[in-house]
Amino acid sequence: MKIESFKCENCGSTYMPNGDLMLCPKCKYPLLPIYNLNFLRGKFKIEKLKNRRPFLWRYWELLPTIKKKNIISLMEGYTPIIESNRVKRKLGVKDLKFKLEYVNPTGSLKDRGSTMLISWLKQLGIKSIADDSSGNAAASISAYSSRAGIKCTIYMPEKTPTSKIVQALLYGAKVLVVAGGRTETAEKILTDMEKGKIYYASHNMSPYFLEGFKTFAYEIVEQLEGKLPDHIIFPVGGGSLFLGAYRGFVEAEEIGWIRHLPKLHIVQPEACNPIVKAYEKRSELVEPVEEKETVAGGLKIVNPPRGRSIMKALFKCNGTAISVKEEEIIEGYLLLAKEGIFAEPTSATVIPALKKLVEDEIIGRDESVLLPITGFGLKDLKTAINIAEKLKQYN
Amino acid sequence: MKIESFKCENCGSTYMPNGDLMLCPKCKYPLLPIYNLNFLRGKFKIEKLKNRRPFLWRYWELLPTIKKKNIISLMEGYTPIIESNRVKRKLGVKDLKFKLEYVNPTGSLKDRGSTMLISWLKQLGIKSIADDSSGNAAASISAYSSRAGIKCTIYMPEKTPTSKIVQALLYGAKVLVVAGGRTETAEKILTDMEKGKIYYASHNMSPYFLEGFKTFAYEIVEQLEGKLPDHIIFPVGGGSLFLGAYRGFVEAEEIGWIRHLPKLHIVQPEACNPIVKAYEKRSELVEPVEEKETVAGGLKIVNPPRGRSIMKALFKCNGTAISVKEEEIIEGYLLLAKEGIFAEPTSATVIPALKKLVEDEIIGRDESVLLPITGFGLKDLKTAINIAEKLKQYN
Numbered sequence: 001m002k003i004e005s006f007k008c009e010n011c012g013s014t015y016m017p018n019g020d021l022m023l024c025p026k027c028k029y030p031l032l033p034i035y036n037l038n039f040l041r042g043k044f045k046i047e048k049l050k051n052r053r054p055f056l057w058r059y060w061e062l063l064p065t066i067k068k069k070n071i072i073s074l075m076e077g078y079t080p081i082i083e084s085n086r087v088k089r090k091l092g093v094k095d096l097k098f099k100l101e102y103v104n105p106t107g108s109l110k111d112r113g114s115t116m117l118i119s120w121l122k123q124l125g126i127k128s129i130a131d132d133s134s135g136n137a138a139a140s141i142s143a144y145s146s147r148a149g150i151k152c153t154i155y156m157p158e159k160t161p162t163s164k165i166v167q168a169l170l171y172g173a174k175v176l177v178v179a180g181g182r183t184e185t186a187e188k189i190l191t192d193m194e195k196g197k198i199y200y201a202s203h204n205m206s207p208y209f210l211e212g213f214k215t216f217a218y219e220i221v222e223q224l225e226g227k228l229p230d231h232i233i234f235p236v237g238g239g240s241l242f243l244g245a246y247r248g249f250v251e252a253e254e255i256g257w258i259r260h261l262p263k264l265h266i267v268q269p270e271a272c273n274p275i276v277k278a279y280e281k282r283s284e285l286v287e288p289v290e291e292k293e294t295v296a297g298g299l300k301i302v303n304p305p306r307g308r309s310i311m312k313a314l315f316k317c318n319g320t321a322i323s324v325k326e327e328e329i330i331e332g333y334l335l336l337a338k339e340g341i342f343a344e345p346t347s348a349t350v351i352p353a354l355k356k357l358v359e360d361e362i363i364g365r366d367e368s369v370l371l372p373i374t375g376f377g378l379k380d381l382k383t384a385i386n387i388a389e390k391l392k393q394y395n
Numbered sequence: 396m397k398i399e400s401f402k403c404e405n406c407g408s409t410y411m412p413n414g415d416l417m418l419c420p421k422c423k424y425p426l427l428p429i430y431n432l433n434f435l436r437g438k439f440k441i442e443k444l445k446n447r448r449p450f451l452w453r454y455w456e457l458l459p460t461i462k463k464k465n466i467i468s469l470m471e472g473y474t475p476i477i478e479s480n481r482v483k484r485k486l487g488v489k490d491l492k493f494k495l496e497y498v499n500p501t502g503s504l505k506d507r508g509s510t511m512l513i514s515w516l517k518q519l520g521i522k523s524i525a526d527d528s529s530g531n532a533a534a535s536i537s538a539y540s541s542r543a544g545i546k547c548t549i550y551m552p553e554k555t556p557t558s559k560i561v562q563a564l565l566y567g568a569k570v571l572v573v574a575g576g577r578t579e580t581a582e583k584i585l586t587d588m589e590k591g592k593i594y595y596a597s598h599n600m601s602p603y604f605l606e607g608f609k610t611f612a613y614e615i616v617e618q619l620e621g622k623l624p625d626h627i628i629f630p631v632g633g634g635s636l637f638l639g640a641y642r643g644f645v646e647a648e649e650i651g652w653i654r655h656l657p658k659l660h661i662v663q664p665e666a667c668n669p670i671v672k673a674y675e676k677r678s679e680l681v682e683p684v685e686e687k688e689t690v691a692g693g694l695k696i697v698n699p700p701r702g703r704s705i706m707k708a709l710f711k712c713n714g715t716a717i718s719v720k721e722e723e724i725i726e727g728y729l730l731l732a733k734e735g736i737f738a739e740p741t742s743a744t745v746i747p748a749l750k751k752l753v754e755d756e757i758i759g760r761d762e763s764v765l766l767p768i769t770g771f772g773l774k775d776l777k778t779a780i781n782i783a784e785k786l787k788q789y790n
Contacts, residue, residue, distance in 0.1 A: 043660065054449045055475065074735050075475030075495070080450065082470050100470070103498055106737065107771060139737075147480065147735035162780055167772065169783040170732040337565045340469050340542035342501065342534075376502060377562065378773035385557055390566040 002045035002065055006031040006207065007088055009309045019124050022205055030205035030305050032247075033064065040255045046222055054078040056112060056215040062251060063116065064211055068147040070123040072148040074105035076115050077215050081223050081370070086339050091355050095368035097229065099220065101241075102343060106167070107376040109213075109241055110140035116212035118144035121201060126150060129201040132189045134160040134182075135298050137203040142173035153198065155189045163381060164297075181291060182300070204238040205305050213244020214251065220370065221252050228258060229370035231363050233265045234322075235349045236275055239310040241372060242266060244271055246313040262370075266314060266321040266363075267353035269294040269329065272302060275310055284311040295329055295383055298346035298375060307360050320362050328352035330387060342377035397460055401426040401602065404704045414519050417600055422435060425600035425700050426641075428605065435650045441617055451507060451610040458511065459606055465518040467543040469500035474609050476618050476765070477773050481734050486750050490763035494615065496636075501562070502771040504636055505535035508598055511607035513539035516596060521545060524596040527584045529555040530693050531770050532598040537568035537579075547769060548593065550584045552576050556775060558632075559692075567717065576686060577695070599633040600700050608639020609646065615765065616647050623653060624765035626758050628660045630744045631670055631716075632694040634705040636767060637661060641708040657765075660757075661709060661716040662748035664689040664724065667697060667781040670705055674716035679706040690724055690778055693741035693770060715757050723747035725782060737772035 009028035015021060017033070024031055044061060052058035056077025060296040080103055084096035101109035118141070121129060127153040131141050138154045145152035152173045156165060157180060165175055178185040193200035203209045220228065234242040242264060249261045268276050271294035278286045286307025294300060304310060314321060324332075332351025336343050350371040357363040379383055398412040405424035410416060412428070419426055439456060443660040447453035451472025475498055479491035496504035504779045513536070516524060523546040526536050533549045540547035551560060552575060560570055568575045573580040588595035598604045615623065622718075629637040637659060644656045661669050666689035683701025689695060699705060709716060727746025731738050752758040772779055 024632075051445065054473070073477070077500075078449070080500070082468070100500060103470075103500060105475070105498060105735065107502075107773065143732075143737065146733050163776060164785065166776065166779045166783040167737055168777060169786055169788050170729070170737055170772065171735065172733050172788075174788045207706040237670060327543030334565070337538075338541050338567050340467075340500065340538040340566065342538065342562055342565055374773070376773070377565065378502065378771070378776070381558060381561065381773070381776050384561045384565060388557065388561040389680050392562055393564050393569045 002035070003033040004036050005034045007034050009312060011268065019120065022202065022207065025088035025149060031207050032309065033207045033211060037251060037254045037259060042256045044255050046257050049222060056115065056212065059215050059218045062214065062218065064120060064208060066119045066123050071115070071119045072122055072144050073115050073142065074111065074147065076104050076111035078219055079103050081220070084339060087335055087351065091358060092365055093354070093358060093363070094366050094370060097368075097370045098341060099216070099372045100341070101372050101374045102347070102376040106136070106140045106143045107379055108136035108140060109372070109374045110203065112215055112244070113209035113240055114144040114212070116138040117141070117201060117203065117206050117209040118148050118150065120208045121150060122148045126199055128199060129153070130155060130189060130192070130198040131201050131203055132156070132185050133203060134164050134377060135312055138165060138173070139167035140170065141201070141203055142168040142171035146172040152322045155185050157185045161382070182302070183291070200254070203240070210244050213240050214248030216241060216372070217245045217248025217252060221257050226258065227263050230367040231263045231265060231357070231369045233350045233353050233357070233369070233371055234265055235296065235299055235346055235374060236266045236268055236304070236310065237299040238304050239306055241374065243306060243309055243313055246317065261317045264314070264317045264319045265353065265357060266310075266319060267324055267349045268321070269296045269299055269349060270323040270325055272300050273323045274302060274304060276321045276323045278307070278311055279314065282307050286311060295326055295345040296349050298344065298382060299349070320357065322353055322356055324349050324352040324356070333387065336373070337377070341373055343373045344375040344377055344379045345383055347374045397430070398428040399431050400429045401486065402429050403491070404707060414515065417597065417602065420710055424703070426602050427603045427704065428606060432646060432649045437651045439512050439650050441652050444611050444617060451510065451614075454610050454613045457609065457613065459515060459603060461514045461518050466510070466761045467517055467539050468510050469506065469538065469542065471499050471506035473614055474498050474502060476615070479734060481748065482730055485730060486753060487760055487765060488749070488753060488758070489761050492765045493736060494611070494761070494765060494767045495736070496767050496769045497742070497771040501531070501535045501538045502774055503531035504767070504769045505531045505598065507607035507610055507639070508604035508606070508635055509535040509539040511537070512596060512598065512601050512604040513543050513545065515603045516545060517543045520596055523594060524548070525550060525584060525587070525593040526596050526598055527551070527580050528598060529559050531774060533560060533568070534562035534566065536596070536598055537563040537566035541567040550580050552580045556777070578686070579696070598635070601683045605635055605639050608635050609643030611636060611767070612640045612643025612647060623657050625762040626658045626660060628745045628748050628752070628764070628766055630691065630694055630741055630769060631661045631663055631699070631705065632696040633699050634670075634701055638701060638704055638708060638767065641712065654711045659709070659712045659714045660748065660752060661705070661714060661757065662744045663694055663716070663718055664691045664744060665718040665720055667695050668718045669699060669702065671699060671716045671718045672704055673702070674709065679703050681706060690721055690740040692775060693739070694744070698782055715752065717751055719744050719747040719751070723728055728782065731768070732772075736768055738768045739770040739774045741774055742769040
């Protein structure tokens with residue numbers, strides 16, 4: 001699909017489509033691609049997809065135009081949706097489903113973004129990139145770069161433990177250790193970009209990375225045969241999955257696949273909840289919070305680059321944003337495992353969030369709910385061992 | 396599908412079907428279920444499957460009869476097949492594909508067996524089981540048991556590191572630590588079974604667990620639209636995937652989906668290669684080897700319970716069995732990662748095996764090859780860290 005323009009949701013500027021454009025030249029806000037979908041309305045039937053292979057490129061008509069030879073894929077997406085049994089009973093909800101996003105080739109949701117971004121960069125002829133991340137995105141971007149034959153350097157804060165970066169290293173990425181924390185690392189990579197030292201392929205800011213997550217919504221529409229859940233709860237750090245899914249549902253509505261959007265809610269840990277704070281003020285302006293420790297490592301983003309876009313989307317679909325405590329995350333983690341779902345703590349935040357939203361009657365017990373499970377449990381082995389050791393199931 | 400009898404491939408005895416039967420009452424060899432497939436020949440077209448959900452139960456007509464309400468599934472199977480780019484060029488083969496078995500709900504191939512075995516036990520009304528494993532099977536059996544509401548105890552050798560068992564513990568399994576190594580652990584669980592203390596649901600010996608792996612073959616037939624690979628190479632420990640796949644291909648031939656079988660080869664580490672030793676003597680009798688250390692932890696089975704069946708299958712399909720060295724496994728591990736595939740070392744054995752089989756002209760450079768990638772790289776984080784630390788990609 002052809003991008004007609006790039007839009008800045010911060011200052012309202014629009015720009016001519018340009019593959020290299022990432023940030024608004026005026027205000028440095030990450031841009032969004034804008035399409036014209038009118039010509040597909042009512043003409044692109046979902047039944048048409050039936051015989052396509054079960055991966056996210058089955059929706060190529062709704063994704064940025066990339067030539068087949070440039071597509072770098074590990075057969076990501078089209079992740080399974082399973083029914084809950086135990087969590088459902090425990091929380092007293094009638095219809096609860098999980099979408100297992102960790103059943104992706106590098107073990108997390110990020111592969112949806114990476115296949116899109118890296119394929120696009122391959123098409124542009126880029127030979128070497130840099131990104132900053134110490135988690136799932138580092139691993140995912142590294143895997144796809146390596147497969148594409150693109151050199152990849154990951155900027156990481158000095159304190160990042162080896163276990164967190166080992167997957168990226170093995171795929172073949174180089175790691176540049178930056179003195180300081182996440183903030184210093186982000187500053188360093190931006191400076192290096194401005195100096196022309198690197199090609200900064202930011203997973204958190206690239207319009208293409210974000211586009212990959214629209215497929216999460218298309219899949220729900222297709223896999224559930226139009227029987228949309230009433231509510232979906234997203235753990236939000238940078239917000240790629242939440243924003244991507246929102247955009248995907250909006251498009252699905254535009255082309256006539258669905259009649260209305262599900263309510264999309266957001267959960268963050270109390271230790272790092274800039275979105276929740278803005279929501280409580282009913283403000284579109286997300287202000288940075290202090291960097292505190294949380295077991296939900298994937299959500300430790302104190303100043304989400306697309307904050308304003310997240311808030312706009314949240315208000316438009318009548319969603320809620322709530323915080324959960326550390327001990328509630330651990331409880332959710334163990335409860336999920338009892339369903340046979342071993343997720344990283346970041347992913348488990350949706351369980352206490354669902355509990356609270358039901359108690360607060362924002363989600364009715366008779367309504368249907370879908371929870372994405374974003375990352376595999378072994379992604380954070382240290383926490384897994386800490387928790388397992390307290391269980392006393394040894395004999 | 397109805398099982399007509401249970402057969403012992405060791406002493407040749409056959410028995411009336413009985414859900415609880417696992418070992419031959421005469422010689423203690425693990426039994427195989429026998430079906431009558433004649434009635435399906437030419438009548439069960441593969442096109443019939445098209446609109447079914449992408450998981451292994453889509454082949455229910457070819458699997459043991461289990462009522463829908465008893466099926467315990469996490470949407471396992473129907474794993475992606477991807478094309479090689481780098482490994483292909485490096486080894487000079489024309490057509491190389493990988494089937495990503497680690498893209499399963501607990502991160503390994505074992506989920507194919509677990510969904511079958513645990514669903515069957517649920518149908519029998521079993522409330523509590525025991526199994527012995529320190530690896531992927533422990534995690535998988537625990538996950539499915541937990542989901543089924545069946546209590547699960549895993550017997551493990553005393554030296555098993557916590558990191559290896561943490562996944563099983565979190566799913567909710569109890570762990571019984573046995574003094575000694577794998578041999579003592581196997582003896583202890585058999586004694587406890589004979590004393591009637593436990594219900595031993597052995598993943599290595601259960602006929603039902605094995606049945607799950609037939610679907611690996613059906614999927615290849617369906618996903619590649621009948622264009623079978625000429626060769627498949629299997630890492631073999633207990634041999635579930637190899638034997639299951641063999642049985643699946645034989646059935647696919649019987650019902651008319653394919654005309655002949657691919658050649659199925661076996662790889663084992665030099666440190667633990669009882670199958671290779673029997674193959675070199677062209678013998679059906681597999682003799683136990685000494686327990687030595689190998690980075691391919693999943694293949695450390697010194698005396699595979701279904702040894703004779705593995706040899707029979709290997710000889711029937713004109714396959715080869717070869718050993719690979721520890722350093723070759725590590726090389727294969729790193730080469731796979733460069734394709735974007737982060738696998739555990741056990742899975743990487745297929746890379747040096749392919750290299751050797753090509754050099755020995757057992758596999759022609761123009762022939763097509765498929766390699767299963769059985770377990771996710773994070774399943775063995777210790778090895779991953781050891782290897783990553785030597786790469787010197789830090790800056």
